[in-house]
Amino acid sequence: MTAPTDIGLEQAGPNGEGSMFGLKAIDKAGAANKIAKGKMAILKESDPRKEDGGFGSEESESDDEQDRLDRELDSMYDMYQEQKSSADAKFRAKKARKEHEDGDWEGFSAEEAQSDDDDLEEDSSDESDDEGPSKQSLLTDLERNEKKAGGLSKRATQFFDQDIFKDIGGIPEEEEEEEEEEEDDEEVQADLDELMKDRVVEEEEDDEVMEDAPEESDSSDDENGFEIVKRREGEAQWEDEEPKKDGRLDIDIITAEAMTLAQQIASGQKSIHDLADESFNKYAFKDRDGLPDWFLDDESKHDRPHRPISAAGAAAIKEKLRALNARPIKKVREAKDRKKFKAAQRLEKLRKKSALLADEEGMTEKEKANSIGKLMSKAAKKKPKQNVKVVVATGGNRGIAGRPRGVKGKYKIVDARLKKDVRGLKRAAKKRK
Incomplete structure (x- = not known):
């Protein structure tokens, strides 16, 4: 029995077994891209219950029950926190402060971990990415298509380096013109640099004579159109200053x-x-990973160092x-400040009026003194206290809410019931005596 000779022909390529190995056909077929984006085979873990012959079923059931109880405790604690935060304002403020606290600094490893996560997300892309054009090529061009300063590629430069293009007229003239333009630009730039240097020297001389002739410097600045202001050595930007209070750090x-x-x-x-x-104690390094929130919150109330x-x-x-x-209370302090401010305003007005009276020429000294004394007594006189007006709730004033009509100043609304109650209170006070 002979083995068939056509076995493995599909592995030899489309041109048969005798053809040479070529990367161009593989690159056109997109095989490299498919291999790069292919998903790795993940070995499934074997079931421990099958390996143990069924002896581990009780342990797995107990673990599942424990996980379920942990989840129930966490959900109940979340509900308790929500109810307490809705009822207690202090608890809400404490929770907000705790949420806005700065987290632990993990260093540069946090950025590396984030980049690793991004790489994993890119690797787990959909299969629709395979339909796009192949970006990875197995063939590399050794002759790079780089452009030189003239804007020509390497191949074009080699083409125009032939002897046939060297005798063409007209090209050197343009190059000479370009060289002349470049020389003119260089001369103009050199002149500008010299002018700027002279300008800086003149400004240094003007700074020395600034105190003697400030008007001349202003006119010269207006003629030139710009002014260079030097920064003082003692000046500092306000962003660089640290927040301080009265020259000291704001620590209390x-x-x-x-x-x-x-x-x-x-x-x-x-x-x-x-x-x-003293900072190295049992409270310094605690392992809190994996512990529930309700346990950590309860521990933070009691498990703390005692100073x-x-x-x-x-x-x-x-x-x-x-x-x-x-x-004092803020409102009381503001009321006192307003009284002081008004008193200062009245005193300033009195001072101005007394100065005008003193400069009056048609009055004698005695008349001036009497008028100034009257102004002083009038300013020192306190305003009379307003009496409280009693309004009986009868007729049009019955059952009104607010100020009665035609009543100005302080008022008090009374009725028959209130009058009887006041009489009863007075009788009770007499009996106690």
Whole structure:
């Protein structure tokens, strides 16, 4: 029995077994692009239950049950947070501050991880990309089609380098004209550079004589059309300045622990090395990966380092808070400031009127003094307090909401029921006496 001789003919290529191997046919068929974009075969993991013979079924069921319970706990905690945030404004503010806190800096590895994810997304593109034109070629052209300074490619340059093109007239004249134009441009540029240098020297001389003749410098600037303003050495851009308050950093001590630590550092009881040693504790490096949110939130309330508090630090914070609480309310402070401002305005008007009276020529000194005294007494006189007008809710004023008609200033609406209640309160007060 003989083996068939036509086996493997399809692997030898379209021209038969005797033909030479060629990359051009493979490149035209787009095989390289298909291989580059082909999906790798992924081996499926074997089922552990089949390997164990069914002994691992109980463990898998328990794992599934545990995952289900974890998901239920997470969903219940999310519902609890939503209900609490809708009812408590402080909880909403605390949650917002926590969300807007800066995350941990992962360094440059974060950008690398992001680029890796982008690469994975590009690799997992649809099969429709295979229909596009092939960008990868197996054939590389050794002669690069580069253009030279004249705008000609390498092949065109070799063609025009032949002897037949060297004797053509007219071309050198154009080159000479171009060379002359370039020389003229260079001369003009050199003249401009010299003028600019002379301009800078003149401005330096003008700066020295600026205090003596400022008007002349202004006229010269107007004639030339521009002015070069030098930046002073002491000036700094406002973007470069750090945000400071009264020349100091905007840092405030608001807790008794921080005040105690500041006093210990100021008195020399602790140094920077002591603080660095104290920072290495069991709270510094905690592994919180994989822990649920409800557990981490509960731990953050209790599992925290306890800083010592001294009596002097606590007293300093209390004194600071007492000074803050002693400040007047904003509305009261604004009302007092308005009164002071109006008093200052009245005093300024009085000063102007008294100056005009003092310069009056048709009045004697006694008349001037009397008129100025009247102005002073009038300015110092307080406005009379307005009496509260009582309006009885009868007739047209019955059941109205707002100011009654024809009533100006302060008012109070009363009715028969209110009058009887006031009489009853007075009788009760007499009985108590």
